[in-house]
Amino acid sequence: MPNPTEIVLCGLDGVLALIDHRLHFLRNDEGIRDWDAFYAACDDDMPNLPLIQRLNLAREEGYPVLLITGRNAAVRGPTEAWLARWNIGHDGLWMRPADSRISTARFKIEIVERHLAGRxxxxxxxxxxxxxxARWITQQSIACTLFGPNQGNGAAREILDLRNIRHACGHITLYPFYGDDDHAWDDRCAQLAQNSCLLCQADALDAERRQRHAQARAAAHERGLPPLAGSDRQIAWAEGIRLSAFGAIDKVQQWVDRHAEAAQAEDPDHWQTVTQGIARATAWLEEQTDARWWIDHRQGIANHLDAGRTLLSAVAEQEGYF
Structure with a gap:
């Protein structure tokens, strides 16, 4: 018999509602993210019919189904109309408040912690x-089924299939397939199975970032650079930028050492101005401990000679060292 205290949680965008048709509002060549238009187009979402059947069956068996979405509550009316149109039974709908600026993950976590404690x-x-x-849910020892993006070409909605893919990591992701290219779907399934799931891929990238951060932090310590200030994420990002900058500065210094004798003989006064400017610009950069500064000035910073010259010249000119 079903346990009446057990509930099922489900997201909307990319889960119950397939949203490929409105992603262009967020992903486009202009780099413009029009969230209002993205949410406003929700009434034309394609329903994930196989999942709807699962949820309706769960409710028939006595398990309440609660919907939690980061979708803006400004479109609650169209959202509820869409749910009714596709006969999606549910026992609660939480939408992110229109004036909220917290992340979708934080919003959903707070709903679970504040309203579903004990369930x-x-x-x-x-x-x-x-x-x-999803990562937070699994850390709570709660079963989580992930839905990947549509793997068909989306050119037609007449054919919809939901495929279980067991990835190389052993985890299973459900992928919707729709479009008019169903002849290629089996090949696509085989390709997906060869890779880790998206959660494991993200964890691997996080581990790689942490390793790079640790290496950058160790290199900064060895160089005698002061610690950076900022959030953990800002510091992790800025450490790598700063490491590239000083790697480029090292290459400039090596160039200086190679040409010092000839340049000194040709024009000692000018060469002294150049080397002093480089030294002062380097010292100025060493004093920049605000992680945000490095992030804001990351454009053009790279670990090669020309980038080092450009960076030092810009600082020296800005500070009047040349």
Whole structure:
């Protein structure tokens, strides 16, 4: 018999609602993210019919289904109309408040912690785009089923299939397939199975970033650079930028050492001005401990000679060292 205290949680965008048709509002050549238009187009979402059947069956068996979405509550009306149109039964709908600026993951976590404490969550259905929330759910020892993005070409909606893919990491992701290219779907499934799931891929990237951060921090310490100030994420990002900058400065110094004798003989006064400017610009950069500064000035910073020259020249000119 179902446990009446057990509930099922489900996301909307990329889970119950397939949203490929409106992603162009967020991903486009202009780099413009029009969130209002993205949410406003939700009434034309394609329903994930196989999942809808699962959820309706769960409700028939006595398990309440609660929907939690980061979708803006300004479109609650169209959202509820869409749910009714596709006969999606549910026992609660939480939407992010229109004036909220917190992340989708943080919003969903707060809903679970504040409103569902003490309730046993039987399963969570979530989009593979919401990995932070999915990771938190699994850390609570709650079963989580991830839905990947559509793997068909999306050119038609008449054919919809939901495929279980067991990835190389052993985890399973459900992928919707729709479009008019169904002849290629088996090949695509084989390709997906050869790779780790998106959550494991993200964890691997995080581990790689942490390793690079540790290496950059160790290199900064060895060089005698002061610690950076900022959030953990800012510092991790800025450490790598600063490491590239000083790697380039090292190459400039090596160039200086190679040409010092000839340049000194040709024009000692000018050469002294150049070397003093380089030294003062280097010292100025060593004093920049605000992680935000390095992030804001990352454009053009790279670990090669020309980038080092450009960086030092810009600082020297800005500070009047030349």
């Amino acid at each position: 046993k969550i039987r399963r969570v259905y979530e989009s593979a785009h919401q990995l932070d929330f």
